[in-house]
Amino acid sequence: MSPVVNESFDIAGPAGRLEAILMLPEGPPVAAAVVCHANPLQGGVMHFKVVFRAAKALQQHGLAALRFNFRGVGRSEGTHDHGRGEQDDVRAALAEMRRRLPGLPLVLGGFSFGASMALRVGCTEQGVRALFALGLPVMMMTDLSFLQACPPPRLFVQGEGDPFGGGNFLRELVARLPEPRSLVIVPGADHFFGGHLDEMQEAVGTWAAQRPWAT
Numbered sequence: 001m002s003p004v005v006n007e008s009f010d011i012a013g014p015a016g017r018l019e020a021i022l023m024l025p026e027g028p029p030v031a032a033a034v035v036c037h038a039n040p041l042q043g044g045v046m047h048f049k050v051v052f053r054a055a056k057a058l059q060q061h062g063l064a065a066l067r068f069n070f071r072g073v074g075r076s077e078g079t080h081d082h083g084r085g086e087q088d089d090v091r092a093a094l095a096e097m098r099r100r101l102p103g104l105p106l107v108l109g110g111f112s113f114g115a116s117m118a119l120r121v122g123c124t125e126q127g128v129r130a131l132f133a134l135g136l137p138v139m140m141m142t143d144l145s146f147l148q149a150c151p152p153p154r155l156f157v158q159g160e161g162d163p164f165g166g167g168n169f170l171r172e173l174v175a176r177l178p179e180p181r182s183l184v185i186v187p188g189a190d191h192f193f194g195g196h197l198d199e200m201q202e203a204v205g206t207w208a209a210q211r212p213w214a215t
Contacts (some may be wrong), residue, residue: 003061009070011096014088016077020068020096021046023055031213032097032130033107034092034162036114040073040076040080050111050134053197057205064101068093080119083117092120096173100125104131105213109155112137112164112191129213132157132204133193138165138173140163147173153180153212157203161191180215 004026011018035055038044046052046067055065070086071078078085092105108125109132110118116136122128125147132155138144156174160167167185174183184203189196 007180010075011092012087013016013069013076013092014162015072015079015081016030017075018039018068018071018077018089018092019046019073019075020066020093022100023059023065023067025041025059025062025064027062029101029104030062030211031064031107032092032101032104033058033065033109034093034097034118034177035065036108036110036118037070037073037091038111039053039113040070042113044111044113045069045073048111049197050200051114052132053201054111056202057198058107059199061105061205061208062103063208064097066093066097066109068149075081083120086113087114087121089165090117091125094121094125094128107132107208109133109215111135116151119150119154119160120146122173123147123153128152131155132207134200134204135162135193136170137163137191138169144173150154150177153215155182155184155204155207155212157200158188159186159193160185162185164191180212 108122115133
């Protein structure tokens with residue numbers, strides 16, 4: 001069985017270089033995942049604990065997990081585009097995973113701003129077989145109607161006390177969405193899952209163990 005490997009490289013993005021880290025599992029990967037980070041204007045980077053821990057959960061369950069910095073963050077080129085060009089960055093990351101790991105199911109997700117970018121791209125992007133959203137900032141999203149036509153299985157993990165969309169708000173939202181979808185509310189957690197990262201990571205890992213991309 002091959003050892004766990006973390007590989008750093010650059011992706012050719014639409015606004016220039018995108019800095020990336022690929023976390024490979026022991027043995028052949030069962031799927032290829034992209035994990036997107038929080039809003040760069042609030043300091044979001046791919047090294048955020050939530051993003052790293054989510055990628056780690058996927059890696060531990062046999063997925064190759066790619067983290068990357070959006071345009072204008074870290075060593076990534078370009079400038080912040082308020083959620084427009086960032087969707088093209090996500091597509092570039094998915095294309096890189098297709099190139100490196102051809103034939104594997106694609107899984108896409110993210111934290112906060114990254115969760116919204118992942119859903120907006122993944123609901124319509126051909127080949128994306130499963131989606132996950134951590135700390136989705138629903139109170140800051142003006143249009144959620146696109147979630148009504150989103151075929152891939154979706155996981156939502158939210159802190160009960162998230163000021164950008166707490167537990168009750170997410171329960172009501174997810175209940176109105178078509179199947180397949182699942183929701184994990186983390187009691188006592190805020191937007192950043194402070195003090196509750198283990199529960200967040202476990203939720204992602206439990207979901208990945210079910211291999212939702214195979215349904």
